Every structure is written in structure tokens, then in C-alpha cells.
Amino acid sequence: MSTERILIIGSNGQIGFELAEALRKKYGSENVVCSDIRAVGEPIAPFEILDVLDKEAMLSILKKYQISQVYLLAALLSATAEKNPKLAWDLNMNGLINVLDFAKDGTIKKIFWPSSIAVFGPTTPMINTPQYSVMEPNTIYGISKLAGERFCEYYHQKYKVDVRSIRYPGLIGWKSAPGGGTTDYAVHIYHEALKSKSYECFLSGDTTLPMMYLPDAIRATMQLMDAPSSDVKIRSSYNLAGISFNPEQIASAIRKRIAEFTISYKPDFRQAIANSWPQSINDTEAQNDWGWKMEYDLDKMTNEMLDNLKK
Numbered sequence: 039m040s041t042e043r044i045l046i047i048g049s050n051g052q053i054g055f056e057l058a059e060a061l062r063k064k065y066g067s068e069n070v071v072c073s074d075i076r077a078v079g080e081p082i083a084p085f086e087i088l089d090v091l092d093k094e095a096m097l098s099i100l101k102k103y104q105i106s107q108v109y110l111l112a113a114l115l116s117a118t119a120e121k122n123p124k125l126a127w128d129l130n131m132n133g134l135i136n137v138l139d140f141a142k143d144g145t146i147k148k149i150f151w152p153s154s155i156a157v158f159g160p161t162t163p164m165i166n167t168p169q170y171s172v173m174e175p176n177t178i179y180g181i182s183k184l185a186g187e188r189f190c191e192y193y194h195q196k197y198k199v200d201v202r203s204i205r206y207p208g209l210i211g212w213k214s215a216p217g218g219g220t221t222d223y224a225v226h227i228y229h230e231a232l233k234s235k236s237y238e239c240f241l242s243g244d245t246t247l248p249m250m251y252l253p254d255a256i257r258a259t260m261q262l263m264d265a266p267s268s269d270v271k272i273r274s275s276y277n278l279a280g281i282s283f284n285p286e287q288i289a290s291a292i293r294k295r296i297a298e299f300t301i302s303y304k305p306d307f308r309q310a311i312a313n314s315w316p317q318s319i320n321d322t323e324a325q326n327d328w329g330w331k332m333e334y335d336l337d338k339m340t341n342e343m344l345d346n347l348k349k
Contacts, residue, residue: 048112090133118218156180211252250280
């Protein structure tokens with residue numbers, strides 16, 4: 039069996055950094071090519087500068103390394119996208135269509151593309167949001183992700199493209215900085231707890247959102263990509279539940295370790311985005327189809343975040 043050769047597009051981001059580590063461990067460093075619009079520090083080779091909107095440059099990298107799988111992570115996230123809607127649409131949509139086209143013509147065999155809980159909107163049932171539900175997102179990020187889901191399913195049905203996707207909840211990790219999302223507070227709070235023992239949150243204390251520790255998200259991503267094609271029954275994107283909590287609850291978890299930690303609240307424009315998203319997610323389909331099971335709860339994640347950031 040020939041080894042998979044993988045291209046990660048957008049590898050400098052919060053997910054890309056940890057995903058590259060995990061994939062290189064599994065397939066060997068030489069078989070996982072990282073790429074982003076610019077290099078950060080001294081990137082581990084193989085690394086290529088790539089603008090996802092430059093189709094010719096992408097094709098030359100795909101051919102140069104004989105890539106079989108693409109993980110397309112390049113995107114403008116929720117809070118950043120609201121400041122530049124046209125750029126967000128262009129990057130999030132045309133980047134995806136470029137990669138889908140390369141799979142359609144047989145240049146690559148398999149795609150992973152992340153969707154998000156942002157595909158849901160204020161009219162969606164907020165508690166235990168099911169896989170199939172009302173989807174009327176009111177952020178440009180959510181709109182582009184919903185359109186992307188429809189494109190993925192269309193290319194699968196019409197051209198048999200093997201594309202797989204997860205609707206990520208908010209992601210929390212200690213290895214790299216978050217990239218302009220509405221759930222970034224849940225990363226910043228740990229840094230500030232250790233640095234100054236206080237944190238001013240840009241969401242209100244009772245804003246409950248689904249979150250996930252990055253090691254769980256990476257494991258889910260690789261598990262979905264490893265699943266036999268026949269087990270992947272949903273080609274738009276799978277719900278992934280994570281842990282639902284609010285800033286007050288994460289502050290309480292931190293106080294178990296740092297008793298003097300204090301939190302204050304100064305909601306900004308991100309509050310309206312958070313208010314339009316579900317508070318909890320139902321991921322029964324992911325559990326049933328490819329055996330998904332979460333490992334980290336809030337306390338276990340908090341202990342790992344504080345221990346690792348302290349180092």
C-alpha cells in the first residue's frame with residue numbers, strides 16, 4: 039500500500055499546527071507538506087508558501103509532492119470575517135472550490151475541510167442542536183461555511199469526490215494562538231490566569247457555547263479521515279459536540295487551581311455573534327457512523343492547559 043502524501047493548506051493556524059504534528063507522527067515528516075500564505079519563524083520542511091486562491095501555484099505543489107490528501111484549513115474566522123466580508127467570502131469559498139476541482143479531476147483523492155457551529159443561526163434550536171436543523175446563519179463566516187457544506191455535498195453526489203468535514207465547536211489549545219474567532223476568550227483566559235490572575239472577558243458571564251480541547255478535535259479529524267468511505271454517510275459536515283460551558287464556569291474551573299483568579303466582563307461585538315450560535319450540540323451521527331467519543335471534560339482540559347502553559 040502506498041503511503042499517503044498530505045498537503046495542509048493554512049498550516050500556521052491554531053488547528054494546522056497541531057494537525058501537522060499528529061499527521062507527521064503517523065505518516066512521517068517527509069509525507070506531510072505544510073503550506074500557508076507566509077512562513078512563521080523557521081517552518082519545518084517540507085513547507086511551501088501558498089495562497090489558496092492561486093490555483094496554478096496549488097497545482098504545481100500537488101504535482102511536485104504527488105499529494106493524495108488535502109486538509110484545507112485556510113479561512114477567515116468569525117470575528118475577523120465580520121470586518122472584511124468580501125475577502126472572507128472570496129477566501130472561504132473560492133479556496134474550497136479550487137480544492138474540490140482538483141479532486142473532481144482526479145489530481146487528489148481525499149479532502150478534509152472544516153465547517154463550524156457558525157452554520158447555525160438565531161432561529162436554530164439552541165439546546166442539543168441536531169445534525170439536521172434550521173440553518174440561517176447571520177455572520178459572513180457562518181454563511182460561507184453553510185455554502186461550503188452544500189458545495190461539498192454537491193461535489194460528492196455529482197462527481198464522487200471523497201470530501202469529509204466536521205462542524206467544529208470553539209477550539210481550545212495551548213500550542214498556538216487562536217486566529218480571530220468568537221470563542222478565543224477560552225484560550226486567552228488561561229494565559230491571563232497564569233500571567234495576571236485576572237481576565238476581562240469580551241462575552242458575558244452566562245454565554246454558554248460548545249467548546250472542544252484541540253487534542254480531541256485532532257483525534258476526531260484523523261478518525262473521520264481514516265474511516266472507510268462507506269461509514270461516512272454525511273458529506274456536508276458532521277456535528278461535533280464538545281463540552282458546553284460559559285465564562286463563569288471556566289473561571290470556576292481555573293479557581294480550583296488558582297484560588298485568587300478573578301474575571302470581569304466587557305462584552306463587545308462578538309457577543310452578538312455568540313448569541314446566534316447553539317449552546318449545546320447533538321453529535322449522535324458522528325458517534326454512530328464512525329465511532330466518535332470525546333475524552334476531555336472541562337476540569338481535565340483546564341488542568342492540561344494550565345500545566346502546559348506553565349512550562
